[in-house]
Amino acid sequence: MIRRRALLALPVPLAALLAGCASAEPDYFRLSATPGPARRSRHRLVELRSIGLPRYLDRAEILRASGPNRLDLLSGDRWAEPMADMVGRVLGEDLQRRLPNSTVFSAGGALSIDSDAVAEVEILRFEQEGDGPVLLMAQLAVRPASRGRRAARNVRLQAPVEGTATAALVAAMSQALGQLADALAEMLAAA
Numbered sequence: 001m002i003r004r005r006a007l008l009a010l011p012v013p014l015a016a017l018l019a020g021c022a023s024a025e026p027d028y029f030r031l032s033a034t035p036g037p038a039r040r041s042r043h044r045l046v047e048l049r050s051i052g053l054p055r056y057l058d059r060a061e062i063l064r065a066s067g068p069n070r071l072d073l074l075s076g077d078r079w080a081e082p083m084a085d086m087v088g089r090v091l092g093e094d095l096q097r098r099l100p101n102s103t104v105f106s107a108g109g110a111l112s113i114d115s116d117a118v119a120e121v122e123i124l125r126f127e128q129e130g131d132g133p134v135l136l137m138a139q140l141a142v143r144p145a146s147r148g149r150r151a152a153r154n155v156r157l158q159a160p161v162e163g164t165a166t167a168a169l170v171a172a173m174s175q176a177l178g179q180l181a182d183a184l185a186e187m188l189a190a191a
Helices: 002-009 011-021 083-098 166-190
Strands: 027-029 045-048 061-067 070-079 103-106 117-128 134-144 151-159
Touching (some): 027 166, 061 166, 083 103, 083 166, 117 166, 134 166
Parallel strands (some): 027 070, 045 117
């Protein structure tokens, strides 16, 4: 009789143990487009090429730099879509807001249109530095689609992080991406 009771009692503690080991559902975040100054461009159709992104950033987990050579995963916080896709989509939306008389489309998207101008971006760094601002370093290039003269420049942008929550980090990253769109729009307006 004692043996039977011991066997019947086993599943409840085991179930409680397994439930305690189950990890919580992660929190998902996404970058968002931000407002910026509108510019006039003679380019009606602008193709935004696929964004170059360091492989260490193109992951599901959200990262924060904790030193010059160290990155920490923010426990339980994930990007809602692949980082490279999200950066390209949001940068395209930011650029569209800044060039209201142009149509901006992504080279990797569903539309296949002959463009007037091409914009290219290679992101070198895009993370918060410790408790400081988000740092976005990138190389930008724009050119007429007819393979005309190319303009290129390096940018180093910073956006303050208002708080310690992941949502504050993501908002600052969105602001930095908006600043990147400002620089691209300025280049396209001058080209």
